[in-house]
Amino acid sequence: MNSILNTLKTIIPRSMRERLIRKVTLQDITLSNGFVVINLTLKNFYNFNLTEKLNITLSNGEYTESLEYYVEKNLLSIKLQDSTFKNTTGNSSITVSVDGKNMIIDSNGSIEKKTSFFKDGKYYNILVNGTLILEHLLAEYTFKQSYINAADIDMSYEKLAVSFDSGQSMHEYNLALLYANKIVEFPNTGSGPVIEAADFSNVTMGRASVYVVKGFEMTPVKLSINEMNLITQEHNLKFLSESRELYAYIENHEIEMTAVKAEVIEDNVMMRMAYSENFEIKHFVVSDTVSEEETLFKVNSSRPGEFETEIPLSTLVDSFSRKKFKLITAGDEPLTLQPDVSCLEELGFGERLVISYCHENIKIWFYKRKDTALGFKVTRPRIQRQITEIEDFKVEGFIKGRENFSGCSTYMIFEDRYSKEAVHLPIDEDFNIDLTKLDLKSIKSKDKTIIDVFIAMISEEGETVRKEKIKYKFSDYKKDNYYGSHSEKSGEGNVHYHLITTTPFDNLKIETFTIPTEIAVPDNAAEKDYNTWLVGERYDTAQDNGYAFYKYLKENTDVNAYYAIESSALDYEKIKSDPHVLPFGSDKHFEVALKAGVLLGTHDLENLLPYKPARGFFNYEDTVRVFLQHGVLGRKRVEYHKKYYDLPFDLFIVSSDPEKYDVVMRKLGYDEEDVAVTGLARFDSLPRGNKTKDILLMPTWRDWINTDEAFLTSQYFHNYNGLIHNERLIKILEDNDVQLNFYPHYRAQMYFNDEILNPSSNIKFIQLGTRTVQELLIDHSLLITDYSSVSFDFTLMNKPVIYYHFDVRKFFRQGKLRPLFQTFIGDIARTEDDLIDLIESQIKLNFKSEQPDISGIFKYQDHHNSERIYNSVKEKIKERINY
Structure with a gap:
């Protein structure tokens, strides 16, 4: 067959061959009651009985389904039933194959804005990249199909006001712009039936529909208007209506440059620019495209339409990232202008210069960005090493x-x-x-x-x-x-x-x-004692599932159990009188670690062994390895996939069937018999519904913050610092005699404490190590967190949780293990005002929990988790002995 095709290639002209190539192209998407139809056009499928040879499947790694389809002439229609949407989460691929060969699918250029649709309150898109991808966009939101009617719209510089005919107060609503795959929400500064927006810093270019949003519920806005323009410093927002649906086209302010010149003079770059439009330029802005940090430089202008400015070379080169440039006009209503250098080559730019900078030969050059703006690139010399x-x-x-x-x-x-x-x-x-x-x-x-x-x-x-x-x-x-x-x-x-x-x-x-020299490695190190169990958490803690299970073993079994922890840890001081608590690296720790047949940790077993856990070291491969966990899995991705181990865990502890099947088996690669649904050991000591009067604020960390400067300039610090200094919150706490205790993540403790920040006697900072996390959870009536799995402990105690999700998209940028609604049980706030409203409401309700159905998170809601863990480990030991 291949030889025939090769022969045809030599005798048939390329233009003729292209006319014979079979092509599959996305044409459109139609919505009906009960299903969605994806229509594809077929080209050059002559005399081909497609109905018998086609196979179309949808798969997302967890779920696979053969899709119904029908062919009529040159049109292939694929039907997605309502049940398909209910059975899938995240993104799914749709593969079209003919005779077992996957078809490459193209997109019709004119369809780009018509590929997204709403289904049962959810937002989807069909992405074409050779195959079809069914994308579930903005999954945390619900989209209403009914409209809310606006009565009027008013615009002025940096201000948008929309009034509604309902007569009701719109205080709880914000305005929002829905782009193809993101939402920009504006805090409401209005009152009564008017929603006002005055902060447009997060707006970007593109087409966006106008919505009102309350919590995570989006409602489209209807209003008949002629074209209206909202001018902000950064953008022009052109508002239009189509079938009364309100939407906006957002564009940058641009200024066409007639001359641009840059000259490197020692350690500076002299920029000279000319333009034909009637603007007075006040500042030249250098913007880092990675950090988004901006540096402003004053300009000198000898005559209208021209200016020059001197920029330190270090400003352009430091951090070795790309830069872009903006101009800011003078006046009470400044505009940020993007220099348009569409004809960059005619302006004499584009040449790459090699200069010596701090012992390196670096390349620098100005270039025309895709948006026709002026940009700057710098590259360091590459070091090839391996x-x-x-x-x-x-x-x-x-x-x-x-x-x-x-x-x-x-x-x-x-x-x-x-x-x-x-x-x-x-x-x-x-x-x-x-x-x-x-x-x-x-x-x-x-x-x-x-x-x-x-x-x-x-x-x-x-x-x-x-x-x-x-x-x-x-x-x-x-x-x-x-x-x-x-x-x-x-x-x-x-x-x-x-x-x-x-x-x-x-x-x-x-x-x-x-x-150490005093440690005698026994000759019989190969013989593991399966009644000697070594337990641990992180090197420096004794307050999680590890210590909880260790105490259960000591009090309820005849297992020879030991607990490993560093002697410098604060938690060690509380438990060092126990002879079975082993200082990390001590003689006794080595003695136990060399003979222990069962190793149980809340993290990797590195944390409880004084040697490298690897094959060949003191017969580590003969141990029974148990992962006790330090939380309920299902939110952010974790690094415990089976593929990351030569010797994986023999037993993986979870709290529910969905956690077992949907996360640990499907996402982390473990076999069914190696995952035990028992519940976590620390849950056994949680009381149910105990009443106190205090609030615990306990956020988790952000992995993208890695320096002091990054922390102090981060949204994370800004939001929590702002919250604890919020005068309205302080007054609510004082008026109701409620204490808010702030327990920052251990990486943030140095920035939040009584000496640095002391906003109110009703707000107290809890120092790391002074109390265990479980004590804090038990002693509070309301938990405010963001994404921390300690919320599961709180929920299990039938106590309310409020989640503060001001950066939800960035936090889950690498994906989620389960949809948000399945694991975040409680109210979610995305702004400081919303959060304080929810806190005030909970105080008025006397911290009453709605007691939601949590069976999908906790299979067992009793105090026998440790017992089930113990029995599961004993079964694994039997398997090992009988193997």
Whole structure:
């Protein structure tokens, strides 16, 4: 067959062959009662009995369904029944195959704005990228199909007011713009039947429909108007109506440049611009496209239509990210103008300059962005580096690109992750390093630690110009494997083990631990004692499921149970009198860890073992490994997928059947017999419906905040700092004699405390370690959190929870394990005012819970979770012994 096709290619002209190629194109989407139809046009399917050869399936990894279809001439119609939408969450792919061959589907350019639709209050879109993708957009929202009628609309600079004929107060509603795949909501500054918006900072370009929103319920607005324009500093919003549906086209303010010149003069860039429009320019703005930080520079203008400004080269180059430029006009109603450089080449731009900057040969150039605005790019010289071979404890690799650095030498740096103590090793372009020659034990911050490996270019003055991690070409990342190892004895007789491993990003690192000289490794280490159980949480805590289960074992079983924790931890001081509480790395800890047949942790077992949990070390592979968990899974993604382990957990503890089947089995890859629905151990000590009078504010962390500056400039800090200083909230608390206790995440504790922030005697900061999380949950009547799984404990106690979701889309940017409505049981606030309204309402209701159905989260609502965990572990031990 292939030979025939190749022959046809040689004798049939390409233009003729293209006329014979079969094409499938999305034509439109039609809605009917009970189903949605996707219509595709077919081209060049001559004499082809499609009805018998077609196979169309919908799949999202968890659910697969064969779809009904029908063919009429050159039209293929695919039917999505209502049941299909009910059976799927997230995005699903629709595959069209003929004779087992998947068809590549194209999109008709004219259909781009007609691919989204509403179904049963949900918002969907059909994305075409070779296949069809059924996207469930903005899943946390519900969309009403009935309209709300507006009476009038009024616009002025930076202000929009819409009044409604209902006569009712619209205080609880906000205006919102619905784009193709996002919502921009405006806090309501109006009163009575008028909704006003005055903050348009989050508006972006595009077409958007006008809605009113209350909580997560969206209602479209109807109003007949002629074209009206709202001018904000950043945009022009052109409002129109179609069949009385109100929508807006949003565009940037633009200014056409007639001349642009940039000249590098020592450490500065002189920008000179000319334009033909009648504007007075006050500021030149450099905007970082990554951080969105903006720097303003005053301009000098010698005559109308021209200006110049001097920009430090460091402003353009630092952070090595792309920049874009804006102009701000003078006056009481300033406009932010986007310089239009459609004819950039005619203006003489686009040339790339190579300049020496801080010992690096960098490339800089101005360019025309896709939106025709003026942009700036900078690239650093690339350092190619890689480890190509690991043998025993030797590494071989290369580094290229050193010629692009002036006055620098090349080093490989081995750096302790915690103390930052390091060993610097000079290397050549090709290197073969015997790591046994390095004194790694001298830089260790503690007996068990991690040493990161970097390639660095260091100047003659000792300045680190570049420092990059180095990858291993043949990395096979697992949390419990290694590629090479070495052990050495110190002068004190301690044995240091060093293991070459990689990170999830394939970067090289060295994990190291120490066996003190006084530890006698028994000859029979292969024989594990399955009645000796070692339990732990994180290195430094004893207040979660680990400690709860340890106490159950001690009080109710004959298991020889031990608990591991660092002696420097605050929690250790509370429990150190127990002889079975083992200081991490102590003689007794080693003795127990070497013989324990069962290991039980709320996190990875690294946290409770003084050695590397890996095959070959003290017969770790013979242990029964149990994941006790530290919360109910179902919200954010977690790093406990089975594929990340050479020796996965033998038993995975969960709280419900949906958590077992939908999350741990389908999303994390575990087999049914290895997942036990028992409930979490700490739930056993939770009272049901105890009454107190205090409120607990306990937010979780944001993984994108990684520096002090990032924290202090973050929306996270701004929102919680604003909340605890809100005068209305303070008055509500004082008037009702209610205490709000703020327990920040441990990473945020240094920024929130009584010494730094002291807004009111009714708002108190709880210092880390002074009380356990479970004590705090029990002693409060209302929990305010954002995404933390501690809300499940609160819900189980039949006490109300309020969620503060001001950044929900960013938090779940990597996806959700289960739809939001399935796990967030309680009221959700997205603005500070909404949150305070809900707090006030709960105080008035005396913190009454509606007692929702929580069977989908907790299969058992009793106090026997630890007992079920214990029985499940015993079954696993029997399986291991009888294997």
